[in-house]
Amino acid sequence: MATTLFFDVVSGGPAAGKLLSVTRGIGATSQGATTSAGGDHKLYDFSGAKTDWWYQVNAVTISGTVSFNVWGSEDAMATNCTAACRVARCDSAGTEISDVVANANAGHLDNVEYGTVTALQTWTATPTSTSFNDGDWIKVIPHADAFGVMAVGSATLRFGGTTGGADGDSFVTFTETITAYTPAADMPYRSPLPPLLAQ
Numbered sequence: 001m002a003t004t005l006f007f008d009v010v011s012g013g014p015a016a017g018k019l020l021s022v023t024r025g026i027g028a029t030s031q032g033a034t035t036s037a038g039g040d041h042k043l044y045d046f047s048g049a050k051t052d053w054w055y056q057v058n059a060v061t062i063s064g065t066v067s068f069n070v071w072g073s074e075d076a077m078a079t080n081c082t083a084a085c086r087v088a089r090c091d092s093a094g095t096e097i098s099d100v101v102a103n104a105n106a107g108h109l110d111n112v113e114y115g116t117v118t119a120l121q122t123w124t125a126t127p128t129s130t131s132f133n134d135g136d137w138i139k140v141i142p143h144a145d146a147f148g149v150m151a152v153g154s155a156t157l158r159f160g161g162t163t164g165g166a167d168g169d170s171f172v173t174f175t176e177t178i179t180a181y182t183p184a185a186d187m188p189y190r191s192p193l194p195p196l197l198a199q
Contacts (some may be wrong), residue, residue: 004173024162026159028161033155042155050161055134067122068083070120075153083114090139100130
């Protein structure tokens with residue numbers, strides 16, 4: 001069964017990154033990226049920190065189509081930006097191990113230019129088949145990419161929306177069933193000695 005993870009407004013991932021959630025957010029909010037002449041892969045900047053989204057998982061192999069649903073805009077049509085997302089596997093400490101959807105993957109971006117009014121962009125990517133261990137993290141890095149030749153300006157990501165199909169309803173969907181990491185329960189202590197026999 002496919003798993004949809006929403007870009008939440010709550011922090012809690014490694015390095016104070018934001019969390020992906022199986023439920024929609026509490027209200028749409030914005031995060032901006034500063035673009036540059038001839039640039040690409042411009043990360044959204046939240047309160048001075050580059051922000052990634054994280055989800056800690058039980059063991060799973062991601063190999064099926066990854067679908068992106070991202071709301072955003074650019075400040076002017078001359079800025080020449082499109083929505084993009086990189087997906088990576090990180091270990092339990094948050095150290096990046098490998099790309100699932102790399103910046104070099106042609107499917108990592110929508111390749112349709114943002115408008116100057118917030119709107120939805122959707123696209124899909126074929127990932128590199130990647131096996132996650134119990135406790136590993138999925139890290140999703142939404143960013144603004146070049147549509148043609150990027151210019152100086154800004155792009156805006158909208159996320160944390162409460163309503164499906166409306167402003168801020170940004171998420172990523174994986175083909176696989178992905179479950180939140182659950183540490184193994186401690187086994188109850190058992191004495192190695194038999195109970196005392198009645199006298």
